[in-house]
Amino acid sequence: MSLHIYRKLYNRRGTAIILALVFGVLLLQFAIAYSGLVGKSRPQTDIIDERVRLQYLSTGLTEIALLKFQKFPADFYNCWRFQASSSANLSFWQDPTGPLAEFSIAAPEFVEYKTNGFAASRSSFNERPIRLWLTEMRLMTDNRWNVEVLQIKAHAEYPGRTGKPVNIDTVRTLRTERITRR
Amino acid sequence: MSHPTPGCRRGVTLTEIMIAMFIIAISFMPIMGALGTSVKATVKEDTVVRAMNLCQEKLNTSLQFPFAFFVPFLGTPIDAPIATPGISLPLGPETIEGVTYTSVLTVTDRPGTFRVPVRNLDVGNPADPKTWTFTNRNIAYNGLVHTYSLTVSWINKGETEPRFYTLVTFRADLRS
Numbered sequence: 105m106s107l108h109i110y111r112k113l114y115n116r117r118g119t120a121i122i123l124a125l126v127f128g129v130l131l132l133q134f135a136i137a138y139s140g141l142v143g144k145s146r147p148q149t150d151i152i153d154e155r156v157r158l159q160y161l162s163t164g165l166t167e168i169a170l171l172k173f174q175k176f177p178a179d180f181y182n183c184w185r186f187q188a189s190s191s192a193n194l195s196f197w198q199d200p201t202g203p204l205a206e207f208s209i210a211a212p213e214f215v216e217y218k219t220n221g222f223a224a225s226r227s228s229f230n231e232r233p234i235r236l237w238l239t240e241m242r243l244m245t246d247n248r249w250n251v252e253v254l255q256i257k258a259h260a261e262y263p264g265r266t267g268k269p270v271n272i273d274t275v276r277t278l279r280t281e282r283i284t285r286r
Numbered sequence: 287m288s289h290p291t292p293g294c295r296r297g298v299t300l301t302e303i304m305i306a307m308f309i310i311a312i313s314f315m316p317i318m319g320a321l322g323t324s325v326k327a328t329v330k331e332d333t334v335v336r337a338m339n340l341c342q343e344k345l346n347t348s349l350q351f352p353f354a355f356f357v358p359f360l361g362t363p364i365d366a367p368i369a370t371p372g373i374s375l376p377l378g379p380e381t382i383e384g385v386t387y388t389s390v391l392t393v394t395d396r397p398g399t400f401r402v403p404v405r406n407l408d409v410g411n412p413a414d415p416k417t418w419t420f421t422n423r424n425i426a427y428n429g430l431v432h433t434y435s436l437t438v439s440w441i442n443k444g445e446t447e448p449r450f451y452t453l454v455t456f457r458a459d460l461r462s
Binding site: 153229 | 302303305306307321331335338342345398399400403404405414415416418420422425427430431435448449450451454455456458459460
């Protein structure tokens with residue numbers, strides 16, 4: 105065996121350093137990838153917070169809408185009948201004007217926090233006010249049995265940390281029975 | 287001239303091993319740093335999540351109380367346990383895993399005004415809703431809607447600044 109070939113085969117000086125460098129580079133890459141993942145992942149608290157704060161407030165708004173219906177059912181039915189007969193819109197309950205809207209989605213009590221938001225529901229890590237309003241108050245009628253379903257929808261949102269709005273829709277559905285006096 | 291024989295391999299020297307270990311140790315540092323930060327954040331988030339859960343749990347329980355129960359407490363922060371037959375709500379301080387959380391419930395009346403479009407009965411044909419007209423009436427109410435605000439506050443371990451989490455909802459008197 106010539107000396108040249110022999111040196112190539114048996115001269116292992118610096119192997120450990122090279123291996124360590126390769127391993128080090130791999131670890132660095134891993135660290136960079138991990139940091140990237142951690143940075144991109146949304147904190148668990150944010151996800152829970154979004155769901156909870158918005159949910160409670162929008163549910164609260166549907167509660168007020170339900171109270172209004174309970175106090176003034178005849179007026180609601182009158183508005184409903186008028187809107188159903190006069191609107192060209194198939195989803196007439198979404199008309200932004202007219203008596204039905206005045207009763208529900210455009211009533212001042214249901215759009216009070218639509219512009220400036222509700223600021224009292226907050227925390228030490230999230231002080232952004234929540235905007236909330238009523239989006240729907242409709243009947244799902246089965247006239248044959250005078251049994252109806254009233255559906256109330258509320259929407260709540262606030263700007264997330266990235267500026268993208270975080271929103272939630274709460275739907276409350278309940279069975280009502282219309283009693284007609286003859 | 288002497289040279290190593292095939293049976294006598296030149297391996298890694300102590301210096302090489304030391305340098306290699308140093309390089310590996312250096313490359314582990316950012317990973318350990320990232321892991322440390324992540325663990326700290328997780329521990330911190332744990333206390334927040336626990337506070338959120340407490341807040342939800344207590345607010346849900348408070349909503350199970352009869353609407354009239356809170357009338358004598360309106361506007362006064364409640365920071366001591368309350369109970370009614372079948373339901374009890376522990377408020378005030380409680381320590382969980384070394385962190386003291388203080389829960390305070392405040393129920394306030396939320397007076398307001400309902401806008402009600404009222405049909406003008408003397409106008410239009412009763413059988414033809416298209417001919418109906420409406421006049422808006424504003425009807426004020428109070429004592430029918432309460433605002434429930436539950437705040438849980440705590441201080442993280444190793445910090446002095448208090449943290450808090452507040453949940454708010456509205457509840458209407460739907461009995462009648």
